Amino acid sequence: MLLSRKQAPSLKRQLWVAFLVVPPIVFMSLFVVYPILSAFAYAFYDWQGLARGEFVGLKNFREVLFGATMAPVVWNAFLHNVYALVALMIIQNGGGFLLAWLLYKEPFGFRFHRIAVFVPVVLSTIIVGFLWKLFLNPNFGVINQALYSLGLDSWAKPWLGDSSTALGALILANAWHFVGFPTLVYLAGMQRIPPEIIEAARLDGTNEWQLLKNIVWPLVAPSTTILFTLLFIGAFNWFEIPYVMVGLDGSPFGTTDVLGLVFYRTAFGNQSASIQNFGMGSALATLLFLFIVVFASMLTLWLRRREIQF
Amino acid sequence: MKLTRRILMGAAAGSLLLSSGAAMAQQTELTFWSWRQEDRAFYQDTIKKFQEKNPGITVKFETYAPENYQTILSTALAAGRGPDVIQVRAYGNLETIATPGYLLALDPQNVPELANFPEPALAAETLRSDGKVYAVPFAMQAQLVVYNKKIFKDNGVNPPKTWDELMSLAQALKAKNITPFANGTATAWQNETIVGGLLSSMLGKQFEADIISGKANFTDPRFVSALAKLKDVSQYFSPNFTGVDYPSSQQLFVAGRAAMFAGGSYEVANFKNQNPALDLGVFPAPVLKAGDQALIATYYDGGYAVNAKSEKKDAALKFVRYLATPEYGTAFTNTLKNLSPIKGIKIEDAITQEVAKLAENSMSYLMLVRFRYQEPSGSVLLQSNVQKMLAGQQTPEQAAAEINKGIATYYKPFQK
Numbered sequence: 001m002l003l004s005r006k007q008a009p010s011l012k013r014q015l016w017v018a019f020l021v022v023p024p025i026v027f028m029s030l031f032v033v034y035p036i037l038s039a040f041a042y043a044f045y046d047w048q049g050l051a052r053g054e055f056v057g058l059k060n061f062r063e064v065l066f067g068a069t070m071a072p073v074v075w076n077a078f079l080h081n082v083y084a085l086v087a088l089m090i091i092q093n094g095g096g097f098l099l100a101w102l103l104y105k106e107p108f109g110f111r112f113h114r115i116a117v118f119v120p121v122v123l124s125t126i127i128v129g130f131l132w133k134l135f136l137n138p139n140f141g142v143i144n145q146a147l148y149s150l151g152l153d154s155w156a157k158p159w160l161g162d163s164s165t166a167l168g169a170l171i172l173a174n175a176w177h178f179v180g181f182p183t184l185v186y187l188a189g190m191q192r193i194p195p196e197i198i199e200a201a202r203l204d205g206t207n208e209w210q211l212l213k214n215i216v217w218p219l220v221a222p223s224t225t226i227l228f229t230l231l232f233i234g235a236f237n238w239f240e241i242p243y244v245m246v247g248l249d250g251s252p253f254g255t256t257d258v259l260g261l262v263f264y265r266t267a268f269g270n271q272s273a274s275i276q277n278f279g280m281g282s283a284l285a286t287l288l289f290l291f292i293v294v295f296a297s298m299l300t301l302w303l304r305r306r307e308i309q310f
Numbered sequence: 311m312k313l314t315r316r317i318l319m320g321a322a323a324g325s326l327l328l329s330s331g332a333a334m335a336q337q338t339e340l341t342f343w344s345w346r347q348e349d350r351a352f353y354q355d356t357i358k359k360f361q362e363k364n365p366g367i368t369v370k371f372e373t374y375a376p377e378n379y380q381t382i383l384s385t386a387l388a389a390g391r392g393p394d395v396i397q398v399r400a401y402g403n404l405e406t407i408a409t410p411g412y413l414l415a416l417d418p419q420n421v422p423e424l425a426n427f428p429e430p431a432l433a434a435e436t437l438r439s440d441g442k443v444y445a446v447p448f449a450m451q452a453q454l455v456v457y458n459k460k461i462f463k464d465n466g467v468n469p470p471k472t473w474d475e476l477m478s479l480a481q482a483l484k485a486k487n488i489t490p491f492a493n494g495t496a497t498a499w500q501n502e503t504i505v506g507g508l509l510s511s512m513l514g515k516q517f518e519a520d521i522i523s524g525k526a527n528f529t530d531p532r533f534v535s536a537l538a539k540l541k542d543v544s545q546y547f548s549p550n551f552t553g554v555d556y557p558s559s560q561q562l563f564v565a566g567r568a569a570m571f572a573g574g575s576y577e578v579a580n581f582k583n584q585n586p587a588l589d590l591g592v593f594p595a596p597v598l599k600a601g602d603q604a605l606i607a608t609y610y611d612g613g614y615a616v617n618a619k620s621e622k623k624d625a626a627l628k629f630v631r632y633l634a635t636p637e638y639g640t641a642f643t644n645t646l647k648n649l650s651p652i653k654g655i656k657i658e659d660a661i662t663q664e665v666a667k668l669a670e671n672s673m674s675y676l677m678l679v680r681f682r683y684q685e686p687s688g689s690v691l692l693q694s695n696v697q698k699m700l701a702g703q704q705t706p707e708q709a710a711a712e713i714n715k716g717i718a719t720y721y722k723p724f725q726k
Contacts, residue, residue, distance in 0.1 A: 139554065252495075270690075
């Protein structure tokens with residue numbers, strides 16, 4: 001076996017490998033690599049609508065990062081992406097971890113709950129966005145109605161119209177939508193832990209908290225790596241839920257603005273308020289891409305190091 | 311697929327054009343792009359009438375979703391393709407297409423019917439840099455107040471003339487548990503339509519002229535005090551109005567649960583479609599003191615243009631000229647319940663007649679008409695700062711100062 005693998009592969013095998021490898025490479029180059037590179041190139045030009053004007057070097061990048069008009073909008077949105085990342089890390093991934101632990105212990109009806117927790121993940125984000133927009137409607141939404149019927153009138157708010165609650169509402173809607181995914185991944189991670197380890201820990205008299213902190217959490221590190229990295233990427237590419245629930249403008253007055261919305265408005269224009277600037281949009285997309293690639297790689301490398309073989 | 315087919319067809323038509331000079335008169339097929347899928351029946355009918363008059367020409371009508379239209383169109387134009395006749399938007403959005411030279415300039419020689427349009431309508435389709443007209447305008451829109459006649463009659467109130475009348479009327483309705491205004495501010499652009507519908511008379515034509523000349527800017531007392539009045543009247547908007555979005559406010563009005571809706575004249579046809587039983591009327595923004603001129607804020611939606619790279623410009627111009635005739639304007643207005651700017655049309659619909667009459671006293675829908683060419687656009691600034699002001703997070707003075715600061719970054723008359 002080992003010997004034959006070291007021999008030069010036959011022509012037939014080479015052809016077979018090429019047959020399998022070439023189509024995806026062509027596909028990826030055409031639909032992923034080429035658009036990314038061309039967006040990168042577009043960012044160096046001035047644009048009249050979608051007609052390319054003259055080469056302007058780094059002007060678009062400068063405008064996006066430091067320009068008097070664009071930079072405050074971009075940094076404001078960036079800050080909201082960071083909030084979303086931190087909040088979702090705690091609520092979505094943290095909540096997912098705890099839910100997974102509950103399901104792992106196989107309480108009454110755990111088979112039903114295992115499915116129920118995952119169902120929202122399967123729904124389309126557009127539907128979830130509209131659903132939550134209805135729930136949060138200030139006048140006939142179920143949330144305010146419930147508060148009124150509990151006599152908590154002062155708690156009722158125009159959730160999506162109030163600058164202090166709008167971003168939080170979007171984050172919670174997103175967490176509701178996706179919490180099933182970290183739950184599933186963590187549950188699989190927990191079920192991979194050899195039961196002897198947990199049994200041994202129990203015999204040694206650990207309490208629940210010690211068990212979670214010292215045994216389970218370190219042993220699900222591979223799940224954590226993938227979940228944290230995916231959430232990082234997702235939080236900075238966040239678009240659908242804000243777009244559906246508060247619109248392209250990050251309403252009210254920019255308090256829910258995120259980079260995805262800024263990019264869309266800038267590159268393609270907002271029919272009801274502004275015109276497009278394709279060069280600046282491309283510059284923003286390029287910067288966002290580089291930011292995500294660099295930091296997601298660093299995060300992955302760092303998280304990988306804490307994974308333990310067992 | 312569709313595109314390739316179009317290219318092939320274009321190539322075929324082109325070669326035909328070269329090979330058989332005279333015979334091609336019977337073969338000319340124009341393509342006409344639009345974002346108005348909902349008006350398809352009307353456009354098919356128009357095309358039929360046009361074809362009867364011009365036997366050699368056929369027109370193919372194709373639509374794309376409004377939110378993608380501009381992108382699809384500019385991509386096609388950038389690639390040297392695109393349709394022969396194009397429905398385009400106006401002002402800043404026209405410029406993104408006209409500036410790169412994609413559109414054929416129209417003048418009284420190639421389209422004598424331009425004389426059928428009032429000056430501001432042509433201005434909406436004019437490129438500021440060369441002063442040339444690039445499209446034949448199709449509709450005028452107005453920001454005003456739409457009201458439910460039945461609610462007004464049941465409560466014994468009449469459309470208000472002055473701001474004080476409006477306030478006491480709203481007070482009276484609210485006391486009877488009727489929501490005076492269906493409006494909400496959660497959808498950003500609604501803030502701009504509300505300003506246009508309610509404040510135009512208090513701002514006045516002179517204010518617009520002063521803004522253009524640079525004699526006044528947006529920190530002007532006229533603008534600040536109008537914003538303060540808006541803040542004042544917002545207590546009569548839909549309950550929890552900061553969280554009420556555009557569709558919810560429309561529903562509130564359509565269901566007959568609110569008496570007024572400050573917004574566009576285009577809402578009327580839409581409201582009627584959803585609830586034909588509604589008896590509606592319109593009135594202009596109330597004036598500060600009796601005797602002042604009552605105004606509505608008007609703008610033009612867009613126009614019909616000819617692709618500069620079209621191989622069938624003569625036929626395309628013929629079609630566009632037809633779209634500039636009073637005959638077409640009359641059909642447009644009466645079928646779509648949107649006011650065509652063409653002079654000499656006959657209007658059947660009572661409310662459209664009313665709007666046409668009100669339009670005799672109008673100012674521009676200011677931010678769209680004058681300040682939607684550069685960033686930060688006047689619209690972006692007005693929408694977010696009025697939204698913030700109505701949420702109680704800044705004063706009218708602060709809102710006005712923010713709007714002015716943003717526009718002054720590029721608007722020369724404010725930089726003196």
